[in-house]
Amino acid sequence: MEAKLDALDRKILAELTQNARIPIAELARKVGLSKTPVSLRIRQMEEMGLITGYRAMLSPMKLGLTNVTYVEVSMSDTREAALQQFNTAVRAIPEVEECYMIAGGCDYLLKVRSRDMTHFRQILAERLSVLPHVSNTSSHVSMEAVVEQNFAPG
The missing domain is CATH 3.30.70.920 (Lrp/AsnC effector binding domain/regulation of amino acid metabolism (RAM) domain)
Structure with missing residues (x-):
């Protein structure tokens, strides 16, 4: 089942894709909402299985895997x-x-x-x-x- 996303959800996902460790206050400011609705939207997207986790992105080049x-x-x-x-x-x-x-x-x-x-x-x-x-x-x-x-x- 495809998730229905509005423009704000897409903005939140785009910001999280760039920096999953962004503070909620900064994320809220960037997308034009307060912290509570942003937190709620993130939790809903996690519960829907749209956001499946957060991880560190490693540099294969710095690890010698060129x-x-x-x-x-x-x-x-x-x-x-x-x-x-x-x-x-x-x-x-x-x-x-x-x-x-x-x-x-x-x-x-x-x-x-x-x-x-x-x-x-x-x-x-x-x-x-x-x-x-x-x-x-x-x-x-x-x-x-x-x-x-x-x-x-x-």
Whole structure:
């Protein structure tokens, strides 16, 4: 069920997306409401499941994870049990930043962060290629991030 958001809700979400630690008083000032209605709206959006949590955004570059590789994964078995086995196993690999089941020429697309190509090759050989029901992989190395952003409702 899609959440119904008014312009003030969207402003609140846009501000929280930029800075989840913004004080309520400052947020209220920015969106043109008092603190109580802003707090109430935030709590309602949390209860609706629209806001699912708050987290620290880490810099992969400062952590030495400068290499981004997208990996197409094709499966040897696409029955539900096989997909669930793969899903469970891929979630346990910390270098996999994102994983999507897709429609197209392969079954999954993974975003993998690593220190360098040697590190990526190790991840591919020791962790990705041995995931359940993987028949083959194809890797695409990113040269530059042109857009990287958190979703903010427009």
